Amino acid sequence: MGKKIKVSVIGATGAVGQVFMWMLADHPWFEVSYVTASAARVGQKYASTVHWVLPFEMPENIRDLDVREFNFEAMKDAGVKIVFSALPAAVASEAEPQLRANGFCVFSNAAAMRYDSDVPILIPETNLDQLDLVRNQGYPQTGCVVTNANCVTTGLAMALAPLRQFGIKTISVNSYQSVSGAGYPGLSSFDITDNCIPFIKGEEEKIEKEIKKILSINPDVYAYTVRVPVMFGHLETVWLDLEQDVNVEDIIQAWADFKVVTELPSTPELPVVYSAEDTFPQPKYAFWGNPKGMVVYTGRVKKKNGRIGFVLLVNNIVKGAAGGSIQNAEAFVERFGLR
Numbered sequence: 001m002g003k004k005i006k007v008s009v010i011g012a013t014g015a016v017g018q019v020f021m022w023m024l025a026d027h028p029w030f031e032v033s034y035v036t037a038s039a040a041r042v043g044q045k046y047a048s049t050v051h052w053v054l055p056f057e058m059p060e061n062i063r064d065l066d067v068r069e070f071n072f073e074a075m076k077d078a079g080v081k082i083v084f085s086a087l088p089a090a091v092a093s094e095a096e097p098q099l100r101a102n103g104f105c106v107f108s109n110a111a112a113m114r115y116d117s118d119v120p121i122l123i124p125e126t127n128l129d130q131l132d133l134v135r136n137q138g139y140p141q142t143g144c145v146v147t148n149a150n151c152v153t154t155g156l157a158m159a160l161a162p163l164r165q166f167g168i169k170t171i172s173v174n175s176y177q178s179v180s181g182a183g184y185p186g187l188s189s190f191d192i193t194d195n196c197i198p199f200i201k202g203e204e205e206k207i208e209k210e211i212k213k214i215l216s217i218n219p220d221v222y223a224y225t226v227r228v229p230v231m232f233g234h235l236e237t238v239w240l241d242l243e244q245d246v247n248v249e250d251i252i253q254a255w256a257d258f259k260v261v262t263e264l265p266s267t268p269e270l271p272v273v274y275s276a277e278d279t280f281p282q283p284k285y286a287f288w289g290n291p292k293g294m295v296v297y298t299g300r301v302k303k304k305n306g307r308i309g310f311v312l313l314v315n316n317i318v319k320g321a322a323g324g325s326i327q328n329a330e331a332f333v334e335r336f337g338l339r
């Protein structure tokens with residue numbers, strides 16, 4: 001293969017930005033050549049300004065990268081083709097369309113453009129065909145924007161994609177969401193220590209909207225989202241009404257049969273892993289798997305009065321955010337032959 005593709009991480013100092021930096025430090029196709037954060041950090045070395053929150057050491061080769069200003073011409077001069085966005089939605093809603101108009105291909109975690117009809121909410125294992133929507137944005141004459149889903153929706157979509165064959169009529173989902181989902185510094189420790197907060201603004205509406213767009217299904221969705229005092233990983237309990245009368249073994253088999261369509265560096269061989277252990281899964285396994293944090297774990301499957309219930313775990317900042325975006329960029333590079 002040829003040279004690595006130069007990429008930028010914008011919002012590189014936040015919770016999601018740090019995962020981008022950690023995963024891209026040693027990526028076989030991509031090389032980080034331009035890093036931004038808010039204006040106050042411009043001119044500083046990445047390691048000296050970031051408050052590193054990941055449970056791994058910061059990779060050596062990203063420590064001395066300069067935090068630079070958000071400037072299209074400077075990004076072009078640095079050879080950037082792909083931009084990974086970890087900006088807050090309000091900032092992204094201005095920055096991302098401008099990046100696209102300037103020819104960059106943006107892979108974003110922000111909700112700002114997710115609901116535009118020509119913007120895919122991509123999860124390569126579940127809806128790879130939606131990648132072609134970038135042509136409706138004008139790609140390759142312009143750049144493009146590809147988003148990934150809200151973190152809870154990502155876990156749910158992964159577990160449900162192999163169950164679509166049974167006809168999904170209703171989804172009831174309750175989430176137990178870690179504090180890293182609120183970014184850094186996030187919630188006050190006064191509010192979340194020894195406590196749970198049964199409201200996350202906008203989250204339940206996002207789940208309902210996004211699961212329908214990603215899986216092209218139209219079930220009734222009932223969601224509650226709760227913030228819990230856990231650092232990483234979102235747990236979800238799910239109940240489904242299905243059109244077909246399936247049993248627990250059919251569900252487990254469907255997950256086991258859910259194999260990867262395209263081989264991408266950040267895609268695990270088995271993307272949904274089930275265990276029959278009574279106490280599985282738990283957020284403390286959020287970084288399990290290969291690549292770390294990219295596997296969705298399921299457990300506790302049961303059937304009652306014709307309904308199917310189960311528990312799932314998704315790493316909100318890896319598969320549910322930066323790792324998902326990197327996987328999307330890999331799918332894009334493969335699809336449009338950019339390597």
Ligand SMILES: NC(=O)c1ccc[n+]([C@@H]2O[C@H](COP(=O)([O-])OP(=O)(O)OC[C@H]3O[C@@H](n4cnc5c(N)ncnc54)[C@H](OP(=O)(O)O)[C@@H]3O)[C@@H](O)[C@H]2O)c1
Nearest residue numbers: 011012013014015016037038086089109110181183184321
């Ligand atoms: N956390 C998750 O689990 C998760 C999951 C899925 C999606 N998302 C989405 O991903 C995005 C990032 O989330 P996060 O949790 O990483 O947030 P965060 O920790 O608050 O980080 C935000 C990043 O954006 C930068 N930034 C803030 N305001 C800016 C401005 N005006 N101009 C330029 N840069 C600015 C920050 O720089 P400074 O450090 O200099 O302030 C920081 O690097 C959000 O849209 C969020 O909704 C998050």
